Amino acid sequence: MPEHRVVVVGAGIGGLCAALRLAGQGMDVTVVDAAERPGGKMRPLQVNGQPVDAGPTVFTMRWVLDELLDELGTSAEQALPPLQPLSVLARHAWRTDGSRLDLHADRTRSAEAIADFASPAEGRRYLAFCDEAQRVYHQLEGPHIRSGRPSFVQMVADLGPRGLATLAGLGPLATLSATLSRRFTDPRLQQLFGRYATYCGAAPGLAPATLMLVAHVEQAGVWAVQGGMAALAQSLAALLQQRGARCASARAAPRSSTPAAACTASGSTTASAWLRTPWSSMATSARSVRCWAARERRCRPQRQPAGARCRR
Numbered sequence: 001m002p003e004h005r006v007v008v009v010g011a012g013i014g015g016l017c018a019a020l021r022l023a024g025q026g027m028d029v030t031v032v033d034a035a036e037r038p039g040g041k042m043r044p045l046q047v048n049g050q051p052v053d054a055g056p057t058v059f060t061m062r063w064v065l066d067e068l069l070d071e072l073g074t075s076a077e078q079a080l081p082p083l084q085p086l087s088v089l090a091r092h093a094w095r096t097d098g099s100r101l102d103l104h105a106d107r108t109r110s111a112e113a114i115a116d117f118a119s120p121a122e123g124r125r126y127l128a129f130c131d132e133a134q135r136v137y138h139q140l141e142g143p144h145i146r147s148g149r150p151s152f153v154q155m156v157a158d159l160g161p162r163g164l165a166t167l168a169g170l171g172p173l174a175t176l177s178a179t180l181s182r183r184f185t186d187p188r189l190q191q192l193f194g195r196y197a198t199y200c201g202a203a204p205g206l207a208p209a210t211l212m213l214v215a216h217v218e219q220a221g222v223w224a225v226q227g228g229m230a231a232l233a234q235s236l237a238a239l240l241q242q243r244g245a246r247c248a249s250a251r252a253a254p255r256s257s258t259p260a261a262a263c264t265a266s267g268s269t270t271a272s273a274w275l276r277t278p279w280s281s282m283a284t285s286a287r288s289v290r291c292w293a294a295r296e297r298r299c300r301p302q303r304q305p306a307g308a309r310c311r312r
Contacts, residue, residue, distance in 0.1 A: 004028065005027070005028040005029075005030075006019075006027050006028065006029050006030070007029075007030050007031075007032060008022070008029060008030070008031045009032055010032075011032075011237075011247065012041075012042075013042065013233070013236075015031060015033075016031070016233065016240060017064075017068055017236070019031045019240055019245055020068060020072060020239065020243065020245075021071065023240060023243040023244060023245045024243065028244075029240075029243075029244075029245040029246070030246045030247075031240065031245060031246070031247045031248070032247075032248055032249075033249055034249075035249060041054075041055030041056060042055045042056050042230060042233055043055060043230060044228055044230045051228060051230070052228075053228050053229050053230070055229070057229065058086065058222045058223065058224060058229075059083065059222070059223040059224070059225055059229070059232065060217050060218060060221065060223075061217055061220075062076070062083070062221060062223060065080070072239070072243075074239070079235055079236075080225075080232060080235050080236075081225050081226045081227050081232060081235055082226040083223040083224070083225060083226070084223060084224045084226070085105070085221060085223055086105065086222045086223065086224055087104060087105050087106075088102050088103070088104055088105075089103045089104060089105060089110075089218050089222050090103050092192050094188060099117065101113060101114065101117045101188075101192070103218075105221070105222065107126075107127065107130050107219055111124070111126050111127050114126045114189070117188075118186040118188070118189060119186070121185075122184060122185065122189060125183060125184055125185075126184075126189075129183050129184070129212070129215065130215055130216065130219060132169075132183075132212065133212045133213050133214075133216040134216045135166050136166060136167070136170070136212060136213045136216070137216040137217065139159060139162070139163040139166045139167065140159075140163075140210065142158060143155040143158035143159055167210065170209040170210065170212075171209065173208075174208070174209040175204065175205055175206060175207060175208065176194060176196065176197050176204045176205075176207045176208065176209050176211050177190070177194055177197075177203075177204035177205040177207075178205075178209070179209035179212060180193050180194055180204070180212075193212070193215065196211045196214040196215070199214060
């Protein structure tokens with residue numbers, strides 16, 4: 001019997017991946033979520049009888065799951081639905097003037113499309129924007145993106161002079177909107193690339209300029225998932241259950257039961273006392289709260305997101 005019992009609260013993509021890593025280390029893992037079927041942003045809706053992704057529609061940064069699956073002794077080809085690389089990253093249309101613009105995996109084709117759409121000068125500005133986004137991404141990948149617990153002080157130390165110079169070039173505390181207004185003159189392009197802020201639920205006028213790195217993330221590869229994004233989560237959930245983890249929903253729990261966010265657990269046995277409905281299918285969301293259910297009957301949260309609370 002595993003020595004450590006862990007309850008992962010929240011079945012988003014973060015919760016599922018955290019649970020997979022813990023189960024891969026031989027821990028007794030239970031994943032719980034308040035919803036009847038997990039999904040968060042990555043969930044399907046029925047539209048005229050057809051399932052449509054209601055949240056994320058494409059798959060990027062594939063290396064994250066590739067590395068996790070490699071740790072678990074499997075691969076995307078074995079564990080995930082078929083993935084198809086896309087040559088057209090996104091199609092944009094403006095109702096006001098009927099204009100349309102496609103962005104391509106080949107950035108030269110994108111620059112040509114922007115030149116026809118706006119002007120040759122804007123096409124050149126786009127290529128410069130891609131170069132800058134690539135530099136920002138590479139400077140932040142190690143100190144921030146791959147860091148388990150990034151802190152400002154440690155990030156500054158890891159960036160070094162070159163990294164700090166790259167970020168300083170964006171402007172002190174610059175917003176994404178302000179940066180785009182200096183990179184492009186066509187307001188439609190400013191609006192188009194401002195959508196990167198919405199990926200984390202922010203507004204371009206409030207989000208940091210560093211989110212321009214999403215341009216490089218998309219250039220590095222965008223995949224469509226056969227069956228939709230929910231199928232990706234279902235595959236991760238199936239793999240999780242194959243590793244012996246338990247998945248359950250709190251939707252059917254009585255009102256007097258301990259809520260999921262409380263995490264007052266002495267182990268998976270306590271948590272399962274108020275879980276009534278096992279999931280037949282699973283999906284993912286963008287954020288999760290992870291709590292360790294310690295033997296001494298106390299909840300020990302691991303740096304929860306802002307706004308999350310863990311009651312003893």
